[in-house]
Amino acid sequence: MPRRLTTYLQLHKLPLLFALFSLVFYYTLAYQLERTDYFKLFTLFAALFFFSWKLIQFEKWNFRFLLVSGVLFRLVFIPIEPHLSQDFYRFIWDGELVVNFINPYLETPNALMENLGLPIANAQELYQGMGSLSAKHYSSYPPLHQLFFALAAMLGGKSILGSIMVMRAFTILADLGIFYFGRKLLKNLNKSPHLICWYFLNPLVIVELTGNLHFEGIMLFFLVWALYLLSQNKWQLAGVVMACSISVKLVPILFLPLFLKYFGLKKSLPFYLIIGGISLLLFLPFYDPAFLTNYSKTVGLWFSNFEFNAGIYNLAKKIAISMDEKSWDFIKDYGKIVPYITLATAILLTFLRNNRDLLKLISSMMWLLTLYYMISTTVHPWYIISVLLLGVFNSVKYPVIWTGMIVLSYFAYSQVDNKENLLLLSLEYTVVIGFIVYEVVAQLHKK
Template identity: 25%
Template sequence: MSSVATKAPSPTTGRPIGLRLRIVAAVVVVMLVDGSIIGLREFQHGRLGLLVAVLVFGLLGIWCRGVLPALRLRTVAVICAVVQLPGLLSRPLLSDDSYRYVWDGRVQLAGVDPYRYSPISPMLAPLRDPLLFPPGHGSGVVNTVINRPWAHTIYPPIAELWFTVLAAVTPWWAGTLGLQIASALAVVATTVLIGRVLIRTGSHPGWALAYGACPATTIEAANGAHVDVLAALLLVIMAWSVITNRHWLAGVMLGLAGGVKLVPMLLVPIFLRRQPVRTAATSVATLLTGYLPHILAVGSLVLGYLPGYLNEEGFDGRRRFALLIFLPEPARLPVALAIAVALAVVAILRSRRDLVLVTCCWLYGAAFLVATPTYPWYLLPAMVLVVMARRFEWLMLWPAAYFGFLHDREPVLQTIGYGIALIVMLGTGWRRRVRTTPDAGGSADR
């Protein structure tokens, strides 16, 4: 394993004025698309708008594929920062998750464990404000913009810490704005770090904009303020730690990412043979350490609404696992779990000869193909792995997820969307293998 940095290819040098004009045009289009989505205001229209926006961005990526290698890291950072701005101009449009984030942070800041009470508990009445709990509905009914106000929080402890830190610096009248700004800044930091990883592994930092400038990222982060952006940032730090041989730090970062959203822990099998103690065990220990104070305080309440959420979302086979729709409902969950275990075994067996970033990409992405969730922002951590591994065919998960989001009550249409994505990804992977192109990821992360 080598920790020597691989020098990135030199930036493209011909026709600088034409390159600049194309870059400016692409940035303007992205901002106009983002602004148009913000202006739609209606939920269903916003879903459709983002599906179209992702497809438009894909066409822009094809148009700019000769331009991106000319971008230096500082230019990438500026472009990424600029395209976040439209999302900050409006309250969250496609999700009300951020209201729960604000509330959970405020509860923990008040010295109450966020897993102990639901938002409508009388014990938390003194913490209510007219933005999260607008007046109305009388007769003792609590009116609130927080989703599932009767349920205990579902978010893991590192996410709760993130909410608390931001609640400490955001006045109540600002609502979700503090979260939105922090999420936008997290995307910029993530994009810069992706650029550094790409340089380290012999590629161009401009490709980092496939994450940082995509409307799916800018709207879900700067507007939706989804906590998944923090998990994405931590996974990029994990990747940087791996390729620079800081394996303990990689384990800590993976555990922290799991403490934001549990899904990143699916990557642990990749390190069971490579770094079983320094990365795999450390990640699990980090996650458990984050939970420990809450377990001591509230016991089993740390599970929150997770079991209810899994049932509500149809992970028992009723609504999820769209690619397994041909199976009877009772068989879908067991088959999905069997596939997941098989994929983890493959990752373990191949972990010593395959590139870490590539394995992380397909294992994380495959989890979405198996589960086929309809909330596209869950893909934010997956997409940073896609870009760092330069397996851009996996970006097909974006339109598939938004198509599923648009038709979240129609499993057959979800099957079509994810099925098309799977066919494109398999076809692209087959072409890469047939052409025997040397892996672009280098050997720095072996």
């Protein structure tokens, strides 16, 4: 064995061991885990969080080591269907529709399946796989999201696994883009570039984005790219890229008011016009008089019909039920006020914080999104990844803690009726809120 290699192995013995164990555990998660085996899932996640922490601790200046490790962990999932989420069936379904020039915003899968001549590869398997809840609703995925679905359908060779592998390639490339632009942005903000590894090596990111094919990573790639462009004072191009982020997932719309103070009134107006214009162009191919009605109706369901891993909502519901209010009526009423609370918070953060500084702007984005998910009725684990990435630039650790604690919500997957354990959810939010309070107090003491 060459002396240089021997020396390298001796110097990096523990990190290499942690990386090897991580590969084994990711393999177990991908190929040998039943969705209902919660104890096994939880222990695997706990071990992977420990290993990721130790890898960053030992190798934080060795970017090549951490980059290669993160890529290898993702590659483990390439040739396997997700088993912790069934959303990918709907992704491929929508992609097949777009490829065949069928507007996914105008017909539900239930209605389309009545057409015996539907030109969709694997239509029956995709329809059954997506589940009855998804099948009865119009698509809720924005237009650029649909483009990635269509590319997966085209390049997948009319194979479900082929389309999955194409989408996996997209998510891995997006995470590599986040690693690249995230490091550059951290340097521009006078932050240590190794902090991006808290995102890149996070097990929740790897499992939910690469493993389960959620597209938060692609949305965040465009967001981080836009923020990097802002740090370079290329605000016009940043507006174009920001519109792309919104057109993958609608979440960044929440951040738009915050730019008012960052740019000032004179510059913010053309910035908004760029975002609005590009967004309209991307939606234009799908436009139909029924489009707005169908799309807004589908998006609105997330506020007032579904509930999962909710924090403040569960507490409020328990109080409401104790006062003899029906839970169905309560979620309808509660869902109506969530957008107003979020908008009011965005306005307060816009005018009460000094968002002229890019770091403060990113901080406001993080706190706004944190509050939004704290009060939401539905908080799937992959939603928190956006908070995690924004937290990287603000040197706070509560988002990292949250990505670990949110694994408790997977308990519902082990139940036949997906019933949640409110004790576990209470533990999750108590720890997260407690850590937020701790970090805020610690920052106030520094000042």
